[in-house]
């Protein structure tokens with residue numbers, strides 16, 4: 409559907425390319441997220457696909473047609489790609505129906521009745537029934553964004569590009585629209601590329617997510633695989649917001665501030681110092697006057713509590729636990745976990761993850777100060 413081969417975009421004067429040797433294949437009907445921190449190149453990559461930027465190296469194909477390379481650049485209006493922006497970009501002097509019809513009118517061959525029919529179709533798809541005579545200022549933010557989406561879908565593009573489409577909305581609306589966005593795009597059967605810096609949004613809306621860092625795609629995978637098998641420490645940290653515990657090599661095990669961890673594979677090719685990943689939901693806390701960590705902050709998350717902890721060495725940990733367990737700020741706690749859930753990451757961010765020993769012989773580390 410969309411294919412990027414070794415795409416590079418370098419802005420004059422920049423130390424690193426904004427987009428650096430990116431390879432991506434998008435399948436028909438697939439929703440792909442571009443996720444990463446500010447400045448990692450997400451928007452530039454989207455603009456390359458849209459045709460607002462031209463690559464210095466690499467090639468971009470849309471449905472087997474080459475649309476961009478260092479010597480070729482099909483103009484945006486001839487790519488048949490729909491765009492949805494963060495700020496909706498609706499025409500304030502046009503009604504909802506006129507806004508949606510706008511893109512269709514640019515296309516040749518639409519008869520008046522067919523055009524009206526198509527406007528009604530996409531309005532229904534985007535749950536905008538009854539709003540056709542309203543002006544943008546008479547709509548809520550969520551409704552405006554659905555109009556922008558309907559307008560982009562109206563000409564039936566093969567691909568829709570969405571640049572942070574939910575980031576101007578308040579939290580409640582954003583959460584609801586996430587699901588609606590996915591439903592609308594899936595019903596339309598359109599492929600889409602969605603730029604976001606919000607990992608929850610990317611994981612909940614998209615079929616696959618490309619995690620970007622410094623212009624490169626660090627990992628591209630399904631939300632579940634990104635969460636379960638992050639390829640690098642950066643992906644693990646950005647996507648799962650996990651804890652990382654420094655560990656030093658012993659002969660067949662790893663020494664940490666908390667105790668000794670045994671791995672299924674000793675990791676002979678690993679450096680002597682690594683970071684062990686523990687997800688927030690994997691830590692178990694128990695009130696213990698001899699415990700290694702102190703509760704520094706507590707956040708009520710509705711279904712669970714989120715505790716910020718600090719250990720004696722100053723290491724900060726975050727744990728999410730059931731509501732039934734209430735600890736107070738200042739409480740000293742023992743921290744334990746199942747060694748099976750530990751993943752090992754190189755500190756230099758090079759890919760390699762070793763899962764801790766799954767055998768019952770591996771002693772459960774009790775993370776208490778000794």
Ligand SMILES: Nc1ncnc2c1ncn2[C@@H]1O[C@H](COP(=O)(O)OP(=O)(O)OP(=O)(O)O)[C@@H](O)[C@H]1O
Pocket residue numbers: 419420422426444445446447448449450451452453605
């Ligand atoms: N027109 C430009 N001229 C020069 N440098 C640019 C230009 N556009 C982007 N950059 C640089 O390219 C890099 C990637 O920018 P880009 O906007 O693609 O990042 P992003 O991941 O979308 O960030 P954000 O989430 O903050 O929008 C940044 O270092 C940025 O400063």
